[in-house]
Amino acid sequence: MSRFRRVPTALAVGICLAVSLASPAAGTDQRSTNHVEQATPAGVYLVEDTDTRALRTQVANLGVDVLTADDTSMTVVAAAEQLTGLRATGRPLTFLAEREAYFGGAPEEAPDGPSINAFPNGYQDYHDFAELTSALQRAADDHPGLAALSTIGTSVEGRNLWLMSITRAPAGSPEVLFTCQQHAREHLTREMCLRIVNRFTDGYGSDPAVTRLVDSRIIRVIPSVNPDGAEYDHATGSFRGWRKNRQGQGTDLNRNWGHQWGCCGGSSSSPSSDTYRGTGAFSAIETQRVRNYVASRVVGGEQRITAHIDFHTYSELILWPYGYTYSDTGPGLSAQDAAAFRALGTQMAQTNGYTPQQSSDLYITDGSINDWMWAAHGIYSYTFEMYPRSGGLNGFYPIDDVIGRETARNDAAVDLLLSYADCVPRVIGASCGV
Ligand code: 0X9
Ligand code: ZN
Secondary structure: OOOOOOOOOHHHHHHHHOOEOOOOOOOOOHHHHHOOOOOOOOEEEEEEOOOOHHHHHHHHOOOOEEEEEOOOEEEEEEOHHHHHHHHHOOOOEEEEEOHHHHOOOOHHHOOOOOOOOOOOOOOOOOOOHHHHHHHHHHHHHHOOOOEEEEEEEEOOOOOEEEEEEEOOOOOOOOEEEEEEOOOOOOHHHHHHHHHHHHHHHHOOOOOHHHHHHHHHOEEEEEOOOOHHHHHHHHOOOOOOOOOOOOOOOOOOHHHOOOOOOOOOOOOEOOOOOOOEOOOOOOOOHHHHHHHHHHHHOEEOOEEOEEEEEEEEEOOOEEEEOOOOOOOOOEOOEOHHHHHHHHHHHHHHHHHHOOEEEEHHHOOOOOOOHHHHHHHHHOOEEEEEEEOOOOOOHHHHOOOHHHHHHHHHOOHHHHHHHHHOOOOHHHHHOOOOOO
């Protein structure tokens, strides 16, 4: 019997339960004196008329969990203490569902700790941590001299942060880094990194495009930056919608990076928030590990990694820095840099149908991996927000039928990034010096 309860779509729940909270005065007008004031519960909300990035930033800055955002609406998970701020936006609010309605289990009833459980029915093709580990070991064992598995250290709970290196290129060749699953519940991204591993190992010698790239690039893949959070998300057999790592109340790893950390209202100082930035830049063990690994790729004073994709779900977007400012340019990011980011981001988007934009056009985020990769190391660093384009919390949990299609969808974009890794500014006709 399936242990997994299929979740209703946000829309269907919204139709059943919609409660208009549009007017800030709704709870205090004349009508409310005649009956008990309607409670406005914590849960999933649709916020409409989110037509400016300043307004979207105002919403995100409440510390709510932003599930989707565009020019017309945002879907957010709000805690009780965030509802006043949400109403203060003056935008129409529609209550869609209580958070638990999506998961069928109260997180506090579930066991803590590093238990390892397979995914529920409908999700069997997703790799839990044990399966990820053996898949990576198998790929390395099957391809000696091509793929090498190592670890960049362990997580808070002691799991390996695996790194697969794939190459037949000469030492000193351009390196490209792919990272997946900073956010625990974004399980499809782990499958994306596994596809990259499998395609560039199994395809070597038979697929000409793969062979050419492996012969000229060094491919580095970290399939799960947040293995503790991922296991925690599915350990009970129901999904919890968990985003952060498992250090204390959890830190949002993608708000913990050390460029303009916590500067600009793009993260939360509250440990209970889903966008909690941590006690300081790199206070999270996992961001420290990746930071140290990237720093170790500075060889002879030169950073060998030239390009990077950090995979997330969902919304079908390609995003680039800076996230902490609305400006297209900023310290260390010239107009030419911005043009190169945009040109390559747009070209990649033409291959997969995602929407390309500077990250802050959506809303401000500070302490993100892309901003640090660029500012600290000059790495052309993109965020891909994968399938689906829209949804509620259920958007994080597409059934495993989609894995093949939605990871293959990014093959051409991955190849394009790899092909430009010798000199990304080449994409706008600029050169890279000798
Ligand atoms: O908010 C995030 O960390 C990412 N979205 S998600 O829904 N996967 O949580 C977007 C981060 C993009 N920000 C930058 N690239 N600066
Ligand atoms: Zn994410």
